Each structure stands twice: as C-alpha cells, then as structure tokens.
Amino acid sequence: MSLIIRHPNENDLEGLTALMYEYIVDFYKCPKPPLQKIHHLIHTLQKEEKGIQFVAEDNGKLAGFATLYFTFSTTRAEPITVMNDLYVALEYRGTGAAEKLFRSCQTYSLLNQYAVMNWETAHDNARAQRFYEKMGGSKEDWLTYSI
Structure with a gap:
C-alpha cells in the first residue's frame, strides 16, 4: 500500500462524492444530501477560502478524506480550524490512513x-475517541448543540 495524502482535484469528484455519501448516509445515518449540494461543497473547499479537504489515495483509489473549516475563536481572539470530518473507508481502516489525514490537518x-485545531465526534463513536486520544487530543468541557 502506498498512501498519498493530497488535496482533491477535479478527477476526484466521483470518488470523493462516493466517500462523502458513505460517511453521511452509511456511517452517520443522516439523510442523503442532493448531489449538487455535495458537489458545491467540494468545489467550495477546493477554493481554500472557507475550508480545505485532504484525501488519502492508494494506487489511484480514494481511501478517505478529512475536512477542515476556517473560523475564529472568540475566547482566543484568533483564527482556528475545525476538523469537521475524518473518514476512512472500511477496507482502509487500520492502515494508517486516518493518522496521515489527521496529521495533514x-x-x-x-x-x-x-x-x-478543534474537532468533535459522536458520543457513541468509541473507535474515533480512542484514535483521537492516541493522537494527543483531549476531551473538552464543552457540549455541542444544534438547532
């Protein structure tokens, strides 16, 4: 296996879209967003103004992706990144792809x-929590809410 971490390009649109649907629908069990919305998000991130994506590639096949969004922390009065996504396809888990994507972010x-760099994961995603702790992360005292 020869994993390469890089920014996605136009040739990755189909493969990255498939990975994002696996992540959204299969892994997190969320409704499937329309294709045009996924493509708009990918193209927005390629501009590297509001965020950026990284992909893990193994011999021409995408193995995973990570997404960073750019924002600010009022309590720090500084810009921060939020790693909103870190996903590795099932067949590539345990290969080091997640660590390489995380380190790239x-x-x-x-x-x-x-x-x-902040990130979050689901309360029941024990595998991700173990991984993030291994990477040196620590749980914060904040709870995340959505509306």
Whole structure:
C-alpha cells in the first residue's frame, strides 16, 4: 500500500462524492444530501477560502478524506480550524490512513498559524475517541448543540 495524502482535484469528484455519501448516509445515518449540494461543497473547499479537504489515495483509489473549516475563536481572539470530518473507508481502516489525514490537518493548521485545531465526534463513536486520544487530543468541557 502506498498512501498519498493530497488535496482533491477535479478527477476526484466521483470518488470523493462516493466517500462523502458513505460517511453521511452509511456511517452517520443522516439523510442523503442532493448531489449538487455535495458537489458545491467540494468545489467550495477546493477554493481554500472557507475550508480545505485532504484525501488519502492508494494506487489511484480514494481511501478517505478529512475536512477542515476556517473560523475564529472568540475566547482566543484568533483564527482556528475545525476538523469537521475524518473518514476512512472500511477496507482502509487500520492502515494508517486516518493518522496521515489527521496529521495533514494538524500540519496545515500549524503552518498557516491557526491558534488551534478543534474537532468533535459522536458520543457513541468509541473507535474515533480512542484514535483521537492516541493522537494527543483531549476531551473538552464543552457540549455541542444544534438547532
């Protein structure tokens, strides 16, 4: 296996879309967003203004992706990144793809002088929680709400 971490390009649209649907629908059991919305999101992130994506590629096949969004922290009064997504296809789990994607997000955040990289995961996603703790992350005291 020769995993490469890179930014997606136009040739990745179909493969990245498929991975994002696996992540959204199969993994998180959320409704399937319309194709045009997924493509709009991918194209928005390719501009690297509001966020950025990384993909893990193995011999021409996409194995996973990670998404960073750019925002600010009022309590820090500085820009931060939020790793909103880190997904590796089932057949590539345990291969180091998740760690490489995570490290790419972390490195990008550091090199671009973001104060911190935050992320969240579901309460019942024990595998992800173990992974994030292994990567040096610690649980915060904040609860996430949505409306």
